[in-house]
Amino acid sequence: MQALETVSQNLSHGGVQGVYKHHSAAVGTDMVFSVFVPAHAQGAKMPVVWYLSGLTCTHANVTEKGEFRALCAELGLIFVAPDTSPRGGGVADDADAAYDFGLGAGFYVDATQAPFAANYKMWSYVTQELPDLVGQNFPADMDRQSIMGHSMGGHGALTAGLTFPDRYKAVSAFSPIVAPSQVPWGQKALTGYLGDDILTWRKHDAIALIEDGARVADILVDQGDADNFLAEQLKPQLLVEACEEAGIPLTLRLQPGYDHSYYFISSFMADHLQWHAERLQHRIK
Amino acid sequence: MQALETVSQNLSHGGVQGVYKHHSAAVGTDMVFSVFVPAHAQGAKMPVVWYLSGLTCTHANVTEKGEFRALCAELGLIFVAPDTSPRGGGVADDADAAYDFGLGAGFYVDATQAPFAANYKMWSYVTQELPDLVGQNFPADMDRQSIMGHSMGGHGALTAGLTFPDRYKAVSAFSPIVAPSQVPWGQKALTGYLGDDILTWRKHDAIALIEDGARVADILVDQGDADNFLAEQLKPQLLVEACEEAGIPLTLRLQPGYDHSYYFISSFMADHLQWHAERLQHRIK
Numbered sequence: 001m002q003a004l005e006t007v008s009q010n011l012s013h014g015g016v017q018g019v020y021k022h023h024s025a026a027v028g029t030d031m032v033f034s035v036f037v038p039a040h041a042q043g044a045k046m047p048v049v050w051y052l053s054g055l056t057c058t059h060a061n062v063t064e065k066g067e068f069r070a071l072c073a074e075l076g077l078i079f080v081a082p083d084t085s086p087r088g089g090g091v092a093d094d095a096d097a098a099y100d101f102g103l104g105a106g107f108y109v110d111a112t113q114a115p116f117a118a119n120y121k122m123w124s125y126v127t128q129e130l131p132d133l134v135g136q137n138f139p140a141d142m143d144r145q146s147i148m149g150h151s152m153g154g155h156g157a158l159t160a161g162l163t164f165p166d167r168y169k170a171v172s173a174f175s176p177i178v179a180p181s182q183v184p185w186g187q188k189a190l191t192g193y194l195g196d197d198i199l200t201w202r203k204h205d206a207i208a209l210i211e212d213g214a215r216v217a218d219i220l221v222d223q224g225d226a227d228n229f230l231a232e233q234l235k236p237q238l239l240v241e242a243c244e245e246a247g248i249p250l251t252l253r254l255q256p257g258y259d260h261s262y263y264f265i266s267s268f269m270a271d272h273l274q275w276h277a278e279r280l281q282h283r284i285k
Numbered sequence: 286m287q288a289l290e291t292v293s294q295n296l297s298h299g300g301v302q303g304v305y306k307h308h309s310a311a312v313g314t315d316m317v318f319s320v321f322v323p324a325h326a327q328g329a330k331m332p333v334v335w336y337l338s339g340l341t342c343t344h345a346n347v348t349e350k351g352e353f354r355a356l357c358a359e360l361g362l363i364f365v366a367p368d369t370s371p372r373g374g375g376v377a378d379d380a381d382a383a384y385d386f387g388l389g390a391g392f393y394v395d396a397t398q399a400p401f402a403a404n405y406k407m408w409s410y411v412t413q414e415l416p417d418l419v420g421q422n423f424p425a426d427m428d429r430q431s432i433m434g435h436s437m438g439g440h441g442a443l444t445a446g447l448t449f450p451d452r453y454k455a456v457s458a459f460s461p462i463v464a465p466s467q468v469p470w471g472q473k474a475l476t477g478y479l480g481d482d483i484l485t486w487r488k489h490d491a492i493a494l495i496e497d498g499a500r501v502a503d504i505l506v507d508q509g510d511a512d513n514f515l516a517e518q519l520k521p522q523l524l525v526e527a528c529e530e531a532g533i534p535l536t537l538r539l540q541p542g543y544d545h546s547y548y549f550i551s552s553f554m555a556d557h558l559q560w561h562a563e564r565l566q567h568r569i570k
Contacts, residue, residue, distance in 0.1 A: 011511070012548035065349050212331050226296070246394070263295035266354070 004137050007032060013073040014039040019059065020132060026125040027086040028118065034059040035138055036069055036079040047280040048078045048134060049145035049273065050168075052126065052160075054151030055185070056104045058083050061120065062150075065265035068273060075277045078140050082126050084152065086119040094192075100185050101192055107180070108156030109204045111193035120193055123204075127160055146170035146276040150265055151229070154221070155180055158206035158239075162214035170279035172220035172272045174265045175227055178239040179207040185233050210242040218249040220275045222268045225257030286555030290423050292317060299324040304344065307418060311410040312371040313403065318415065319344040320423055321354055321364040330563040332429035333363045333419060334558065335453075337411065337445075339436030340470070341389045343368050345389055347435075350547035356555050363425050367411050369437065371404040379477075385470050386477055392465070394489045396478035405478055409488075431455035431561040434460045435550055436514070438507070440465055443491035443524075447499035455564035457505035457557045459550045463524040464492040470518050495527040503534040505560045507553045509543030513523040544558055 007019040015038040024031040040046060048253040049072070051061050058187075059081040061246070072079045085091075085106035092115040094102035106122035147168045149157035154176020161171030181188020181201045190201045202208035223236050235251055243250035259266040294323040300323040310315040325331060336347050344366040347353070357364045370376075370391035391407035392540035400407070406546035418429040432453045440460020443566035446456030465471020466486050475486045487493035499509040508521050515521075522539055543549040 010544055010546050010548035011509075011542040011552075013552045017548050064547075065498065067352050067355065070555070224296075257296040259295055261295050262349075263297035267296075267298045270355070 001254045004133065007045065007048075012036070013069040017063065019063070022126055023087070024122045024129060026129040029086045029088045029091060031086070031125065031130075033084055035081075035134065036072055036251065037138055038073045038076050038078070040139055043139070045139050045141035046076050046078050047081060047146070047169075047274050048142065048168065050126070050142045050145065050147040050149075050151030051079060051159070052108060052147070052148070052149030052156035053054070053084050053196060054153050055084070056099050057153075058104070061262060064091065065262035065266060068269050071270050071273045072130050075225075075273060076226070077277060077280070078134075078138060080130070082130055084103055085122065087088065088151040091119045092116050098194055101188050105152065107152060107189040107193060107204070108159065109190070109193050112200070113193060113195050116193050122156075127164065135173045135265060140249060144169060144280045145190065146280055148172045148174070148272055148276065149176065150174040151234075151260065152177055152185070154178075155206065155236075157188070158210060158219070159204055161219075162206060163203070163210040163215050165214070165216045167181050168216075170276040171216050171254070172275055174221075174268065174272070175223050175234055175260055176221060176236075176239075177204070177234060179205055179235055181205045181208060182238065183233045183235060191208055207242045210246045210248065215246065215248060217253070217279070219243065221250065221252045222271070223252065223254055224260065224264045225254045226257050227260045227264075229260055289418065290563045297321070297353040297471070300354065300358050301370055302348065302425075304348070304470075309371070309410055309414060311414040313420065314373045316368055316371070316374060316410065316415075317344055318365065319348040319369045320419065322423055323358045323361050323363070325361065325424055328424070330424050330426035331361050331363050332431070332454075332562075333365060333425045334426065334561050335411075335432040335442070335445075336364060336366045336428065337393060337434030337438030337441040338366060338369050339434070340369070341384050343389070344437075346547060347550070350550035350551060351554055353554050353558060356530045356558045360558060362407065362558060362565070363419075363423060365415070367415055370407065376404045377401050386473050390437065390474060391457055392437060392471070392474040392478060392489070393444065394475070394478050397485070398478060398480050400479050407495060411441065412449065422531075424450070429565045431565055433457040433459070433557055433561065434461065435459040436519075437462055437470070439463075440471070440489075440491065443488050443504070444494060446501050446504075447491060447494040448488070449464050450499070450501045453501075455561040456525060457560055458517055459506075459553065460508050460514070460534050461506060461521075461524075461546055462519060464490055464520055466490045466493060468518045468520060469522065492523050492527045495531045495533065500531065500533060502564070503536070504528065505557060506535065507536045507549075507556070508537065508539055508551045509545065510539045511542050512545045512549075514545055
């Protein structure tokens, strides 16, 4: 069992909101993540909802502002929030310390390009190492996982969900970057982490994955129509078209007046958790 | 109508979470506060719940972590969160910049002692100036107000509620300082703001107010039993005894395992809002 350091634990909504630190073999640094575990009978295992965060965030943003605990407690869902990049001494950052690349902007890929290849292995971290760690250390039923995310984390949730459709029983996103290959945030990140060969990008672009045959049972997306990033970076219409073409049932809800913030996310968090719970339900023991 | 600057407005849970700034005549500086206004029909007025924050906090803590919006939206309650002290150039602070006196620690009194008397008029600000401003600028039914708070803000809510029992239709608190005259936090603050004459403290001590004849219809208090400040600073038993003596129905819930944080507050926020709504209800139009 890998060593896990408890940073903090607070009782909340009858469960335990924890923050934990561990040395990650995948990224080569210490990593911090949060886990909410509802009250449960000794030995009982609960399904796990993964939440991937957006640019500039750590585990803390959704942990503090996500308003997920009340319903996770009611539905019996473990909620895990990883960080968005490796951090700490020696980890490369964007040359200009921009918010959209490097620290806080790992884009959920395994970098192949120097100097980022040394630590930016967020794909392996989030889809492999951290699930193993969670399975070992929490009352988590790893046969019942689902995944959601926001913005860059919506991109991560969609690509992880499309890549492992058997593992993640539900996939949803808040204002996701649906086509990183086609928008400035994604082009900068994928070039920096994966290089110029755009064929290598296709595994990390939800639209390209769908074009290349990836399928999931269905997808829920909420998107504010007052989101400053909607037209240039998010382009949900591309996901609508790809899902139509592929026959993937997509529920895309354009939410009038909502922006890109946690005020938006928290407004629809309960809907997403219900969506996840329904799809995890058939295996709830 | 007093001038109000909009710092930010975000749509959330169908309503508007705003942050506003204004020049306060009471404290002599600019002050920032937050207001959540649920969706409502044009011209409709809603009851107002006041939330007074604890030491070190600004409006932002409860605004981000309080988990009040979903239920305020459902119940049609405006939720107002003021700052905890004057701030800005020239405002006096604790000599050692301690967290429990001066900035972020106004204790909801009108200071009479130099140098604090110049700006620390938080009692007038919170019970007079800001209500006037809210009544003028928001769809607020000022005949239906209620008040709650946390820790130092629980003290503020209890003393305001006891002082103006006709104005505040409900009074509740999370881990309140019930007897500032009898505990270190309160003794430091009341001495610093009001001076050594402890008779002047009695208007700002819930226990003393009750002893001196103040009455409210009932009080709800939630208190974590794993709260680090419970034994030395909070002493809820003193409120139990004073309420018993005075015949004030007190619902004090000792919550096992809960601490002093917003993880605790957010767990029971819905119960408090329901309590307030029931007591505001009979006048809901």
